[in-house]
Amino acid sequence: MGLTSITQIPGIYAAHYTNEEAATGCTVIICPDGATGGVDVRGGAPATRETDLLRPEETVNVLHSVVLSGGSAYGLECMSGVAHELEKRGIGLNVGVGIVPIVSGACIFDLACGSFSVRPTLANGMTAAATALDNNAPLERGNVGAGTGATVGKLAGPSRTMKGGFGENVQVSGELICGAVAAVNACGDVIDPVTNIPVAGMLDKNDPSSIANTIDALTTMAASMPLSRTNTTISCVVTNAKLTKAQATKVAQMSADAYAHTIKPTHTTNDGDTIFVMATGQVEVPLDVVGVLATQALEQAIIDGVSKAKTAYGFIAAHDL
Template identity: 35%
Template sequence: MVPGVLPRAGATNSLVDVAGLRVGHARRVGGGFRTGTTVVLAPAGGAVAGVDVRGAAPGTRETELLDPRNLVERVHAVVLSGGSAFGLGAACGVMSRLADAGVGFPVEGGVVPIVPAAVIFDLGRGGAFRAVPDAALGAAAYDAALGPHAAASPVPSPRRTPAPDGEAAAGGGDGAVACHAGPARGSVGAGTGAMAGGLAGGTGTASAVLPDGTTVAALAVVNAVGSVLDHRDATLAGAAYGLPGEFDHLVPPAPEEAAAWEPADAPSFNTTIGVVATDRTLTKAQCGKLAAVAHDGLARAIRPAHTMTDGDTIFGLATCARPAPGQDTFQDVLAAAADVFSRAVAQAVLAATGRAGAPAYLDVFPSALRSRA
């Protein structure tokens, strides 16, 4: 990296700043549901992929395919979902959509789409234990990713207030599906029912464009038993890695607000999952390393991380639109991967919608929002 030259955020400060990637979210809230699914679609021809699993209680599928020793080189989508192991079924809807479009690994008689997936534990967050994402919700997230305005979807405001009982505005009391696309943040997709150290968790995303034009970006679904706060002043720990201006609207909250914060008993099962991606040409092994270093960013933003009841899993993707990096450039890509994941964690918590038992960050610490006066 050029000494003294900082990265800048991409146009949307999100995963879709890596050209060719598309993101769609679908959620169900009401009627016992509070959960959702997020789909990351690869460009035509797929993306080279790796994975790194650090939590001791993961819920995943197709991760063994991403071992560099194994056959498949590219994936066609990655699914992140609520619903614990039940939510892995959402990937079936994405597979069906891709197969219908003729996208997948060619075999005799057709194609088999390669769709790795990981899930968070959010069972019962809407009241019904088995109200979980299914293949239809996965298909809805896929459709959202293909929407005509997927790369230009508005980013929700970071200021959140508790939603009304039943959350009719979020999809209806009967659990109707609501979809978002592109750089949407907060209580969307797989982050709909997420919690983070007693606060509302959610889906966050961030990007960095390096001085040579390389793009590195991340999407995180934050559902952590660990705290997302700096213990010294109750600021968001991941915000310390923000780019100039990114979190300038935040200040340390008033000491009395920080001292008064006592999170309710944390849920016993958790997990933070996500994707980190670049437009550089990487091997499967390098994508695995990209994911591994992104876990450093996770651990900077959440403490503790990778516990026995977390299933922390990060996928690394390379779209291969730009040439393979030299050693020094790859080091820069890895460093950026850790930082963008930390920022994505902070963005997820900042944009999340508060609710009973899981208040929003700015509802607990209102003084953290810098005065506009």
């Protein structure tokens, strides 16, 4: 089964809103029939919506959408737009007097990349949701959606920072499908987990055509973050597995290994790293198989995000290094 996008997973719809001029945007993933959701938040500075609701002990057992957005905490506004669009279309949790779409999400800090005053809005969220539901095409990658203003390797400041982006990957094992999307906006360097070679990160002070080692710089106090809490890699794993909320949460936790395998350092006090899981419940497989396959998909989505990025806004991309 040659799947290349999460939009090819039955019951999943997704689309971007991109503002190239302002270097921001959002990415919307929708399951109209409702998915089982989970989340894992490990970064020290997250900007999130409806993460407590996804905890296994809470009583709401359905998730209709995950939104990944730029705009830092301001970007949370676009998630209300997604909820409005879903409500218009009758998608949501029936609460007796009406329906309430369950929309979770997280934001990256991209305000220093393009325009500080332009962030994804309620109208932008509505547009992305409508595009996903009306024109469910494979997702573009690179400088699009939540990855439009993403950058990586930011420990030493903007002069040595590289362009990040939005990435995607789908892994298949028998009937099981695990897809992952990621907006890669990390403080650390992005490392290929197979070759252990840096793909993007902090540029070398003496040789701007090569990548320095952020961990070495951090541990020797050779560099310090000029803008704190301005980083985050945010992701969503989508699977056709049948999971409980507790199991979806465990898959999110297992998938966090992908961050450790590809981003060094990760989960720092300056990152807001968050991983959502949406399970559509079509295939019963062992939980560990789902976790391992999801981790593989997310590893490749993170690498894809910096590999597909294009040089823009004064930041060189891996493609042009």
